[in-house]
Amino acid sequence: MSTGLILPKRGFTPQEFEQRVARAQTIMHRHGFDALLLTAPPNIRYFTGFDSQFWESPTRPWFVVVPLEGAPIAVIPEIGAPEMALTWMTDIRTWPAPVPHDDGLSLLRSTIGALPRRFGRIGAEMGREMSLRMPVSEFLSLRDTLGSSIEDGSPCIWEIRMVKTAAEIDHIHYICQIASDAYEALPSQISIGENEREAVRKLRIDIARRGADSTPFMPAISGPGGVPQIVCGPHDRTLEQGDILFIDTGSTFDGYFCDFDRNYAIGTVADEARRVHEALWLATEAGIAAAVPGATTDDVWRAMSAIIEEAGAIGNNVGRLGHGLGLQLTEPPSHRLGDGTVIVENMVLTIEPGMEYAPGKMIVHEENIAVTADGARLLTKRAPRELPVIR
Amino acid sequence: MSTGLILPKRGFTPQEFEQRVARAQTIMHRHGFDALLLTAPPNIRYFTGFDSQFWESPTRPWFVVVPLEGAPIAVIPEIGAPEMALTWMTDIRTWPAPVPHDDGLSLLRSTIGALPRRFGRIGAEMGREMSLRMPVSEFLSLRDTLGSSIEDGSPCIWEIRMVKTAAEIDHIHYICQIASDAYEALPSQISIGENEREAVRKLRIDIARRGADSTPFMPAISGPGGVPQIVCGPHDRTLEQGDILFIDTGSTFDGYFCDFDRNYAIGTVADEARRVHEALWLATEAGIAAAVPGATTDDVWRAMSAIIEEAGAIGNNVGRLGHGLGLQLTEPPSHRLGDGTVIVENMVLTIEPGMEYAPGKMIVHEENIAVTADGARLLTKRAPRELPVIR
Structure with missing residues (x-):
């Protein structure tokens, strides 16, 4: 199923990881950290390249320590050692987990202590948009006995991850193109009378066929002229004439997410829904145009918000109009008033205007962009201006 | 693609949730908790039935409070309210997240305080095999200002979730049967010369076609006569004569996981690998037979371990020979020496003997069972005693 897409090389070169670490260490220096203690899969993957679905098992904690100088150190369960040894990492320390009375804690303590x-x-993953993947009680016990103080490293970690490398952007671009093609093909695969669940199953299978590794996120919902929410579903609801079908996906290639939605008219939809769809298409254009180096996330929000308000929005329960993405479905920053993040080259962002125009009738658009010196570069294939129709 | 399987009704009745809460409150009483504070998706789903893939976004914390008496209370971002309202939950309190300076914390504090x-x-998710899905710094701030003390609720929560209801077991049985059928069909779908990644893609698509909702876990690896690890992959490695191909899957139906593997001979494999495969098949039989009410997880471990040692195991980096499963791929207890959990009716467990019989050559078997008064009931279709062959 060739689309002329160039498959990015899986993984990253040791040179890339060296550069990531060097840049991180500069940022850590500014934040005043002797080391970062990482437990969460995307943070561990960012520095090591380690890929596993074994994170689904909550039994064993894993640790990576990024020191202010020198190479990162993996402190991990034995079960993960053979695979970690295939990465660029050379300092890999293991214990025979699970060991409830000391699951890596003393090994981690001596590693950091040295x-x-x-x-x-x-710096640890203590703050916004992060959670610690280890028992909090063990974290607190480490904190009390470490010697060094453990403080919130999240702003430092997000500063590191928020700006992508060229190879990371290639990865995100690839999965965005796969999902774009699958979205485009969907009207030929489903029909009025099928239900939301069946639509999702077909799209999920098509995205896998086209080369995605996984689809952890695919909410879908339908409703007359719009939908009540955009983060849950599918349900068993049958697609009916006059509905809008909303599908969003975070699918992945080699660890990197796309995150964008598409809307479909089931048969015909009311003029009011078409009018709102058009306004959101224009708001997306405005958001894309506003995402230039030097602008803030507030500016991007304002550019979209002006058009949405003008179009008669009565609400929006999403709380923002887009965000970062990469190794996670959503990452900082947020396009919202007061966020205040200055946009810089090589950020990857969603542009996601949405509005409720009547009670329970919401429409949301979304595209993914990379920021270049010259402004936004679209990573997704732009949604059609006219609602595609499913018959 | 009918297999004669009966599709379980999605979701659970309000009566079932009332019974879950009543049983939980009895256990909470014994542990001395006025309430459980829940943040993690499987814990929230267990008590509310709330289903979402939106957990992939780390931006907004979600909370559910289970009081010692009365119904659970959802304290959640506005974006989730329309869907939470479709569950049996009636007390749903929201805030317009994301709000970095107070993302639900004051609402949560007043909810618990009342x-x-x-x-x-x-009781909070502070202990073993759990992590808190909220920023630790905000958790610590809540703890310092709550009035009540916040302590490790994990043993209490696991005691609640470790014993399944009949409807939960029906869900797990269904996904086990789907995956069993897909594993059985795999040799007709792949051939020598294809690579691990392609095998996984085909199996993933087949499992989706047969009715699974998602496949968050599908490690696969191949090697001559055995594999070096069982939690990562696939890689680009081509399947070659003499290999054993190992594939494991945690696929889901309506939130519930299966977790079991299968092994395939690529062409023919060496006699030594066949001998070890036979020993592990017998060890699985012994593990299944040992998993009766009143036995301990240590007993189950011993039953398998005796056969594995006899067969000449030189190691096993997994650290245990099986575990619980349900809303998560792995849950307590663990079949390991010293675990000491007494097995009771309606636990759902993996029986997972594995051994390294030569350096880098590991073979692991796995089945899923539910414990009944009369002993184990197989939820998976038992692996064939002879290695299935891919040609």
Whole structure:
């Protein structure tokens, strides 16, 4: 099923990881951390390249320590050692997990304890849009006995991950193109009278066939002229004349997500829904145009918001009009008033205007872009201006 | 693609949720908790039935409070309210997330603060095989200002979830049967010369076609006579004569996982691998036979371990020989020496003997069972005693 797409090489070169670490260490220096302590899959993958679906098992904690100087250290269960050894990592320390009375904690403590102390502070995943993948009680016990203080490293980690490398952007572009093609083909695969669940199953299978590795996120919902929410479903509801079918997907290639939606008219939809769809298409154009280096996320929000308000929005329960993405479906920053993040080259962002125009009738558009010196570069294939029709 | 399987009704009745809560409250009483504070998707789903893939977005925390008496309370972002309203939950409190300076924390604090105080203790997901899905710094701030003490509720929560209801077991049985059928059909779908990645893609698509909702876990690896690890892959490695191909899957139906593997001979494999495969098949029989009410997880481990040792195991980096499963791929208990969990009716467990018989050559078997008064009931279709062959 060739689309003329160039398949990016899986994984990244050791040179790329060295550059990621060097840049991270510069940022860590500014934040005053002797090391970052990482437990969450996307943070571990960012620095090591380690790929596993074994994160689904909550039994064993895994740790990676990024010191202020030198290479990262993996402190992991034995079960993961053979695969970690295939990455660029050379310092891999293991214990025979699960061991309830000491699941890696003493090994982690001695690993961090042996690092040079310059600031006396270790950054951990304690803050916004992060959670720690280890028992909190064990984290607190580590914190109380470490010697160095453990503080919130999330702003530092997000500063590192928020700006992507060229190879990361290639990965995101590839999965965006796969999902774009599958979305485009969907009207030929489903018909009025099928239900939301069947539509999702077909799209999910098509995206897998086209080369995606996984589809962790595919909410879908339908309703007359719009939908009440955009983060859950599918349900058993049958697609009916006059509906709008909303489908969103976060599918992945080699660890990297796309995150964008598409809307379909089931047969014909009311003029009012078409009018709102057109306004959101224009709001997307405005958001894309506003996402230039030097602008803030507030500016991007304002560019879209002006058009949405003008179109008669009565609400929006999403709380923002887009966000970052990469190794996770959503990442900082957020396009919202007060976010204040300055947009820089090589950020990857969603542009996601949405509005409720009548009670329970919401329409939301979404595209993914990479920021270049010259402005936004579209990673998705732009949604058609006219609603595609499913008959 | 009918297999004669009966599709379980999606979701659970309000009566079932009432019974879950009543049983939980009895257990909470014994543990001395005025309430459980839940943030993790499987815990929230267990008590509310709320289904979403939106957990992929780390931006907004979600909370459910299970009080010692009365119905659970959802404290969630507005974006989730329309869907939560479709569940049996009636007390749903929302805030317009994301709001970085107070993302639900004051609403959560007042919700917990208004509950009757009997023990002065709130149980949170602080311990083994759990992680808190909210920023730790916000959790610590809540803990410091709540009035009641927040303590490790994990043993209490696992005691609740470790014993399944009949409807939960029906769900797990269904996904086990789907995956069993797909595993059985795999040799007709792939051939020598294809690679691991292609095998996984085909199996993933087939499992989706047969009715699974998602496949978050499908590690696959191949190697001459055995494999070096069982939790990562697929890689680009081509399947070659003499290999064993190992594939494991955690696929889901309506939120519930199966978790079992299958092994395939690529062409023919060496006699030594066949001998070890036979020993593991017998070890699985012994594990299944040992999993009776009143036995301990140590007993189940011993039953398998005796056969594995006899067969000449030189190691096993997995650290245990099986575990619980349900809303998560792996749950307590663990079949390992010292675990000491007494097996009771309606636990759902994997029986997972594995061994490394030569350096880098590991073979692992796995089945899923439900424990009945009369002993184990197989939820998977038993793996064939002879290695199925891919030609």
